[in-house]
Amino acid sequence: MRRYDPAPCPHERTARVPPTTAFSSSSNADLQQRSRRHVWHPCTQSIRLEAVPPLPIARGEGVWLIDQEGRRYMDATSSWWVNLFGHAHPAINAALKQQLDTLSHVMLAGCTHAPAVELAQRLSALTGGALGHCFYASDGASAVEIALKMSFHFWRNAGRGDKRRFVALKHGYHGETLGALHVTDVPVFRDAYAPLLANAHLVASPDARNASAGESAADVASRAAAELEALLAEQHDTIAAVIVEPLVQCATGMAMHDPEYLRRVRALCDRHGVHLIADEIAVGCGRTGSFFACEQAGIWPDFLCLSKGISGGYLPLALVMARDAIHDAFIDDDAARSFLHSHSYTGNALACRAALATLDLFEAEEALRRNRGRAQRLLQRLSGGLEGRAVDHLRQRGMITAFDVREPGARFAERFHLAARAQGLLMRPIGNTVYLMPPYAIGDGEIDLLVDGTLATLDAVLATNPRQEGARDVALA
Secondary structure, eight states: OOOOOOOOOHHHHHHHOOOTTTTTTHHHHHHHHHHHOOOOOOOOOGTTTSSSSSEEEEEEEEEEEEEEEEEEEOOOOOHHHHOOBBBBBHHHHHHHHHHHHTOOOOSSSSSOOOHHHHHHHHHHHHTTTTSOOOEESSSSHHHHHHHHHHHHHHHHHHTTTTTTTEEETTTOOSSHHHHHTTTOHHHHHHHHGGOOOOEEEEEEEEGGOOOOOOHHHHHHHHHHHHHHHHHHHHHHGGGGEEEEOEEEOTTTTOOOTTHHHHHHHHHHHHTTTOOEEETTTTTTTTSSSSSSGGGGGGGSSEEEEEGGGGGTTTSSSEEEOOOEEEEEEEEOOSSGGOOOOOOOTOHHHHHHHHHHHHHHHHTTTHHHHHHHHHHHHHHHOOOOOOOOSSSEEEEEEETTTEEEEEETTTTTHHHHHHHHHHEEOOOOBBTTTEOOOOOOOOOHHHHHHHHHHHHHHHHHHHHHHOOOOSOOOOOOO
């Protein structure tokens, strides 16, 4: 009898072919040209790509990014706020290599796997069990959409289908898919799609920069909470949830507020029977000084959204943590009462393993304790250096430090971004707000380089301050 001898599978054939080196040997200019021709870059005006060509990055080491020709740039934005412990961290690399040899992905509908289970358990433990269940997704905007849908669906299951509106803060940002834009109040992202969106209630931001003479940040928080209180007292019967970015509204220019606001909002939501959604996508995972920003107010929300740093900046991963009582409201024989939302890569094993390795690093490197020293050094150096310069509102919350530039001139963010490159820094101001959000791997000497480079960049940009009308910034975050 003839033995069946199958042909090699595609993976086996590919494994025998040496990997291509075409991209690794490309020059900066060559990769920039091909990128402009074929890649649609996010958060970028395509017409400006000639003046502001994308930076061709070949590899990363710790807080450094290295371009195709070997130039080094400090990653002062943590690659859009995702990288926590530096690029190419050996511990996360090792965890992913091990996971690759066992399981890369399996659907989480009808299956489960250890990385997804362990990650959900460990995150729940970090809340003291207050948030007992995790629903996985792939990006921050999806997490926000899931939380909004869960809240509405919970109330519908409870016979309160009229509770379908949401409350968001003025100038808040929660993502750019249609559901997330529904509760986003950043005009450059929202206005073009306004005809497609329902209108959320918008209430005052507790931004401490809004303080009047003699007011403290806590006073501003109380004043903003009073506006929310009046809205909920009148319309709580039709409101499903309030969504907030705890402690820092990042995309509007690192607007920081006192923890008192979160305490007041939690109490108001409890009083009026409204859910609280904490969007910790940017501010969670230690960015504000505690692992969860809500911890600093001593409260837990009903839903907590995480993404960005949860995988250490390695792979797309998002999740929504919810209270057990909310999860249990969806347990029913009727499929219409179940939460049937799904993503193909929900709970991806590689991404979950990267997240578990990231949680391990918080313990092994005592990250939260060490970050307090790093943040203090950065603020002290920056505070002294900015003295006498045309800036306002130097502020810090954990590993997020920011200041606002007076009379920045046209295209300030773009000009600052390019000038920072010349100093070996990757920075992207938001409007006239310059922010520093480096990975936790930054050392004392690198902090000094970051501060010195930031000050030199600021001086260079303000020395050549164009006044042309009509120019708008393109570097948005």
